[in-house]
Amino acid sequence: xxxxxxxxxxxxxxxxxxxxxxxxxxxxxxxxxxxxxxxxxxxxxxxxxxxxxxxxxxxxxxxxxxxxxxxxxxxxxxxxxxxxxxxxxxxxxxxxxxxxxxxxxxxxxxxxxxxxxxxxxxxxxxxxxxxxxxxxxxxxxxxxxxxxxxxxxxxxxxxxxxxxxxxxxxxxxxxxxxxxx
Amino acid sequence: xxxxxxxxxxxxxxxxxxxxxxxxxxxxxxxxxxxxxxxxxxxxxxxxxxxxxxxxxxxxxxxxxxxxxxxxxxxxxxxxxxxxxxxxxxxxxxxxxxxxxxxxxxxxxxxxxxxxxxxxxxxxxxxxxxxxxxxxxxxxxxxxxxxxxxxxxx
Numbered sequence: 543x544x545x546x547x548x549x550x551x552x553x554x555x556x557x558x559x560x561x562x563x564x565x566x567x568x569x570x571x572x573x574x575x576x577x578x579x580x581x582x583x584x585x586x587x588x589x590x591x592x593x594x595x596x597x598x599x600x601x602x603x604x605x606x607x608x609x610x611x612x613x614x615x616x617x618x619x620x621x622x623x624x625x626x627x628x629x630x631x632x633x634x635x636x637x638x639x640x641x642x643x644x645x646x647x648x649x650x651x652x653x654x655x656x657x658x659x660x661x662x663x664x665x666x667x668x669x670x671x672x673x674x675x676x677x678x679x680x681x682x683x684x685x686x687x688x689x690x691x692x693x694x695x696x697x698x699x700x701x702x703x704x705x706x707x708x709x710x711x712x713x714x715x716x717x718x719x720x721x722x723x
Numbered sequence: 724x725x726x727x728x729x730x731x732x733x734x735x736x737x738x739x740x741x742x743x744x745x746x747x748x749x750x751x752x753x754x755x756x757x758x759x760x761x762x763x764x765x766x767x768x769x770x771x772x773x774x775x776x777x778x779x780x781x782x783x784x785x786x787x788x789x790x791x792x793x794x795x796x797x798x799x800x801x802x803x804x805x806x807x808x809x810x811x812x813x814x815x816x817x818x819x820x821x822x823x824x825x826x827x828x829x830x831x832x833x834x835x836x837x838x839x840x841x842x843x844x845x846x847x848x849x850x851x852x853x854x855x856x857x858x859x860x861x862x863x864x865x866x867x868x869x870x871x872x873x874x875x876x877x
Contacts (some may be wrong), residue, residue, distance in 0.1 A: 554740075556744040557740070557743045557744045557747055560744055560747040560748050560751050561747055563751050564747055564750055564751045564754065567751065567754035567755055567758050568754055570758060571754055571757060571758040575779050575780060575781070575783070576779075576780040576783070576786055576788075576842050576870070576872055577777040577778065577779050577780065577872070577873065577874065577875065578771075578774075578777060578778065578780070578842060578843075578870040578871050578872040578873045579774055579776055579777065579778065579870065579871045579873055580778045580780075580840070580868070580869070580870045580871075581869045581870070581871065582867055582868060582869070583858060583861060583862050583867040583868075583869055584862065584867075585862065585865070585867060586859070586862035586863045586865075608850075654851050655851065656850060656851055656852030656855060657850050657851070657852065658850060658851040659847070659848065659849075659850060659851075660772065660845050660846070660847055660848070660849045660850065660851060660854055661772040661847035661848070663851050663854075664772045664774060664847075664871055664873060665772065665774065667871070668774040668775060668776050668873075671776040672775060672776050675776060714855075715851055715852070715855050
């Protein structure tokens with residue numbers, strides 16, 4: 543009987559090496575993916591923007607001042623009520639003469655002071671985005687029988703977004719309430 | 724002589740550890756894939772606000788982060804108590820942003836460059852003045868895809 547060749551690699555230290563690497567990656571890892579509200583900024587242009595005359599009824603002006611108070615279309619408002627008001631303005635279900643002519647003509651105008659708290663600004667932005675998302679949801683439900691999500695095809699999503707386009711114009715902030723440097 | 728010898732039982736048999744490296748390697752690969760190297764330590768107070776309309780940023784290597792907040796206590800003596808911008812691992816001014824953006828862009832292959840997101844991790848207490856300055860600089864350097872980092876509201 544031939545002697546069996548014994549050329550197996552000694553793998554007992556493999557576990558140690560792997561453990562070492564494992565511990566290294568465990569320590570350096572950051573698991574949570576970055577989440578947030580995505581925004582597309584308008585391109586920069588040096589010359590002054592040309593003035594566009596807008597019908598007043600189509601503009602939903604939101605002003606957040608340095609005291610973190612909200613002024614919506616000239617009257618004080620709470621952040622909690624902003625979403626419903628924006629929705630009513632955009633869709634205008636009762637065809638009121640002072641709300642948007644059509645959803646695709648509605649323009650949200652957002653203006654803040656330099657002293658506005660970032661947290662307030664972001665929650666206002668969040669509410670405005672939520673208003674549109676809820677409108678998209680309703681429209682999607684009506685057309686395709688499912689809420690607006692990534693499961694929809696791109697064409698369908700585009701069709702819904704074309705009906706209720708999210709147009710938000712941000713004015714340069716006023717210098718009021720800036721912290722001293 | 725009996726054919727069937729009674730085996731002498733010397734204590735409990737050892738557990739085979741031959742599959743241990745495989746298990747550990749499996750874990751190792753999982754963490755290697757899921758990991759993102761922390762390239763800089765945060766030097767500013769950074770508690771991002773909560774929101775509901777969140778989007779998850781896929782492709783971590785295409786995300787460029789700018790931190791804004793009040794310097795942490797150990798940096799207060801040098802950098803003061805006013806909100807500061809942190810680019811990479813140092814405090815900067817808004818004027819440094821275009822160069823920072825270009826430096827990041829250079830590392831990304833050409834076809835993927837339009838997909839670069841800049842994530843603003845801004846402390847909730849910061850006022851909008853400094854954020855507006857950053858936004859203006861981003862617009863000037865043509866980096867228009869922006870993410871206001873926020874956590875999920877409970």
